[in-house]
Amino acid sequence: MTEPRVDPDGGSSGDAEVTSAEVLGYPAVRRYLASTALAAIGQNVLVTVLFKQVFDITGDELDIGFIGLAQFVPALLLVLVSGWIADRFDRRRVTGLFLAGRGACAIALVVYSVNGSGPVWQLFAIAFVLGTADAMIAPSRRSIAPLLVAPEVFPRTVALWTATFTGASIVGPVVGGFLYSLGPSWAYLVAAALQFGAILPVLAIAYHHDPGRMTQRPTWSSAVGGLRFVRRTPVVLAVISLDLFAVLFGGAVALIPAVASERLGVGDIAYGWLRAAPGIGAASMAVWLALRPVRRRVGPTLLVVVAVFGAGTVVFGLTRSYALAFVALVVVSAADMISMYIRGSIVPLVTPDDQLGRVNAVEGVFIGASNELGAFESGVAARALGLPWAIAGGGLVTVAIAAGFALVFPSLRRIDTFEELRPPVDPVPPTAP
Template sequence: MSDTNKSGWAVFSNGDFRLFGAARFLTGLAYQMQAVAIGWYVYDLTRSALALGLVGLAGFLPAILSALVSGHVADVYERRVVGAAAFGLQALASFGLLAYALSGADAVWPIYALVVVVGTARAFANPALQALLPTLVPASLFGSAIAWNASLWQTASVMGPALGGLLYALGAKVVFAAAGTSFALASLSVALIRHRPAPVTERPAITWAALSAGIHYIRSQPVVLGAISLDLFAVLFGGATALLPIYAGSVLHVGPLGLGLLRSMPAAGAVTMAVLLAYRPLRRHAGIRMLRAVMVFGLATVAFGLSTSLLLSMACLFVTGAADMISVYVRQSFVQGETPDAMRGRVAAVNTVFIGASNELGEFESGLLAAAVGAVPAVVLGGVATVGIAFLWARLFPALQARDRLLTGN
């Protein structure tokens, strides 16, 4: 077995990483199952598209409003404890949704309130877990750990919606019970991690300077700033996910079954690439490979926009997922591996907001542009813009283009 293959498997010899990976998979599964159930449940109660939009807003706003505080908490308190507590709170919220479904009530505001609780807990879990991962494995295995971590999440993203839809046939309460159980098991998995960092001897005061230190750090690091902002704008302009229902219905004429196939392709491509990167981590030319991956993402988006064949469209979306995974892999390696441990939580919190904003705003941007010029021109223009952004970022951030290794210490 080659050294690269050994490094891919060596990550799983680490018991703490196995527990971390189990929590990552279980929470991904719970998020996806619960998102399907909440969407259908709210629509059953209201028959309102606006009500569905408010579900997304209720889940996303806590990440923005608590970003600075959640990052500070991840840097001041033990991240394992923060993550376990956050997953435990999400389990309680899921069981709250179960209780509400069992009650038979038809008001929608309690659902929004519980979604806010889930979003708030997730806002604290993400930076804590992102900052914890680099401390669990040696630097030589960090690239493989990033890839395996991403593949577990993407696998859950493929399985979760299908499982949620299948269980919903038995009722929303079954999905909420399954999600709550998954969150509870994830909380237990994180709590069992044996890694114990050195205690923080001095906890900095909660001041604006302390809370905003992550923002200032990112601004001072051209490679990290370039990677985060590149991913932000690439997804903002190049995401075609929001328009897939239009393509399935009016362009490809494949109906809901075809829509399901289209939606699964980016995640399938991401999982495939993540597994490849776990076995063969990027060793050299990290910056230029990230830029090239974004260009491929844009070109594949253009090809998808122009396609009138289901198979070709599926292939294009598979490529976008694989290319995006390379970008995520490099960005996460910079953000989690490059940042000093004392600031990882605050930097991870800012990174979470940037990437979350790109997904939410990207869907909004795609919808607005499609309403103005049509779905096909909107997707094609978005793909062209993404390629242009990659060329522009190569000039604006020469340090990113010139970056060779994922971690400067290697």
């Protein structure tokens, strides 16, 4: 099935396939991508430097894990609040407000660094506040994207967003590694400026169609609507659970500072490039997906790329070659990008607009568990098993998880095209008991 050609004003111009260049004709899409680029570069600079600074101060992989845990806990605690706010209030303003919160955290890190290395618990406290801002931003910002274009054009928009986001994951770590060699305060100052700069574009976005915002008073039933929808929709549960378990065990990015120092013996700038390797792989794949998006065998493709993700992680964990470690991270992140693209298309396509914020909040906890909680798991495993097998063992578990999900969730492996995905005919209402 070909997608109808859609112009920026929402009209159709025949049965020709819509290109990525035509999707960029939407002013709202351009503004959304501009805000994403600025915020993501700033966040990558900040996180790259924060993990490295903590490890340089303490020399303990477990402290890297504690930073990840401090960023994850707020997402878990706020899952019901953040999703309800995204569905109740203007998502653009909520995003802008907490981008300012991120900028304030970066300023606090500037103060910490300028004053010299104070108690490390202060970095954990700032990471917790940063995680709180992230928890509030994620469901609101992710719920804006489906409102920018018609549904038939949305997978193209996801491809452009992932290309932008992962391009930022190249630029951010490289810039962060370079600025860290000059001094962490410079890196945090740049990160703060980028976060504040991302606010104006997102506030200027005009929606393509109405988001169907909630108007009722907050209740427990409305707050847990996202959890209920995920539990009762097998495809959504399968997609976000697969990402959770795969990256929770197979994620190795948090341990890159330790790998660069202890196994590869490289300095700050080489560390920055190694930290950028995932972005290079992901951005390259995102560009490919923008030009040639996945159209058929969507479910089986997702399962295969998760297995590739795990296999690449095994290689990264065991090698002592900088070049091979770099290539392994590129492969791992390219596979993860395909997974992100498929998941980022499936979830909004099967979720009603008025529940999207709450569902994205639940997904955000799953993603946070896989990333930030995964960083904590990696730190604990490195302490217990040693650095190589903490990473390689997680990769082997990820391969097994992909095989297990193929058996447990037949509805996932049967997905052929995105066009067959629609919200349930009788979706779970927000106020259902």
